[in-house]
Amino acid sequence: MTIPRVVVTQRFFDDETTAYLRANGCEVDIAESSKVEGDGHLTHDQLVGILSGADAWIVGHARVTRELLEALPELKIVARRGVGYERVDVEAARALGRVVTIAAGGNDASVADHALGLMLAVGRRLRETQMNMVAGNWTILISSDLYRKTVGLIGLGRIGRNVVQRLKGFEARILVSARTVDEAYAEANGITYVDVETLLRDSDYVSLHAPLSATTRNLINKDTLALMKPTAVLINTARGGLVEDRDLLEALKGGTIAGAGLDVFLSETDPGYRSVSDELVALPNVVASPHSAASSVEGLARTNMVAAQCVIVVLNGRDPPSGCVVADGRGRASR
CATH class of the missing domain: 3.40.50.720 (NAD(P)-binding Rossmann-like Domain)
Incomplete structure (x- = not known):
């Protein structure tokens, strides 16, 4: 049985949430670049290289385009560690059969x-x-x-x-x-x-x-x-x-x-x-302050965990909490 791979490209991903993902049967890959700068600066090609073969992506501020999603056919869920999703092409995600979630309530x-x-x-x-x-x-x-x-x-x-x-x-x-x-x-x-x-x-x-x-x-x-x-x-x-x-x-x-x-x-x-x-x-x-209102130790831990919980339920074929779902294209034919 293939172990699902979860890639994290956002900074400040805590050990407790990492342990939660692993305890639920996932391989966790925290991108090296995310430990320093986060993911907002990453290019399309860099993201493809980091995410190739991933089943789930916990993302910060990277742009999630149709082109990127099409290059990542195995990716099932894009989980925002936050509540904004203006950088995600929601319609493309839905059309391509992907799930997009936000960490509602975490921060x-x-x-x-x-x-x-x-x-x-x-x-x-x-x-x-x-x-x-x-x-x-x-x-x-x-x-x-x-x-x-x-x-x-x-x-x-x-x-x-x-x-x-x-x-x-x-x-x-x-x-x-x-x-x-x-x-x-x-x-x-x-x-x-x-x-x-x-x-x-x-x-x-x-x-x-x-x-x-x-x-x-x-x-x-x-x-x-x-x-x-x-x-x-x-x-x-x-x-x-x-x-x-x-x-x-x-x-x-x-x-x-x-x-x-x-x-x-x-x-x-x-x-x-x-x-x-x-x-x-x-x-x-x-x-x-530099868009840091949500970036307390406690707030980041909560949003990390909400994103991780969304990943686990989707990988197990279940539905995330309704307040977290931005797009759910499962069951739709890709086009």
Whole structure:
């Protein structure tokens, strides 16, 4: 009986999850390149070389194209160690009979913690204060509380709901703009659904938790930033494409809003924006991180395990949890 081969190309794959895969009868191959850089830089030919003969692939940020899938006929499942899948050709995977999964629920708590951390860091001007202290200036900068402030959440998926739970401890007034309205959830958690314009006008902190789509791309732009309070703070731990970064840079430099906490940038997918990202990161009223909100030890371990569990059930001919399935082409003829 052939032992199924699972290839991991993402960094920070823990020993416990590796042991789980092996205990379930798999050979585990952790790509050497993933130990240093991850897989986002790997070319088509490099990926084919690494993945040739693999039954399952636990992937980070590599592009999963039709061409790649066609070159890997034995590959049954592509399991994202994360929740975004915009780099995966989902339609091609489905047409070619493959399964694509995400690690739903694995990093929700980690990203929510990070969002709250950015709110606190920007509002309390921690970066500015430390920069001044390093320069020998210990003057106290007056900052702002999160306590009892109005926080607007754009999007209310798993991460957004985790943020709601954390904001309750700050006695925040929580406004939400989302595609669907859950009145029972709103009543149980003390949130108020509003339209985007009202949320932007009324919020002291605006935190983005929406997926990137044709309707949400550049949702935060010159016009929508102009609706916000000059004392407001923008938080983005979702996707860089939700914000037009050039407009945000001008808003922060010109005082349209007070500050921003950014974990994602347009330059991640559009290198032409790299200079804009560099300028944003250099501003004293910006606290930034390199798309690392999900990258706590605990969050990575959880997402590793969810991805591995999806691999095992698919290799055994069963169905992954519905919230993890992006595409399931089993039973469909390749074309």
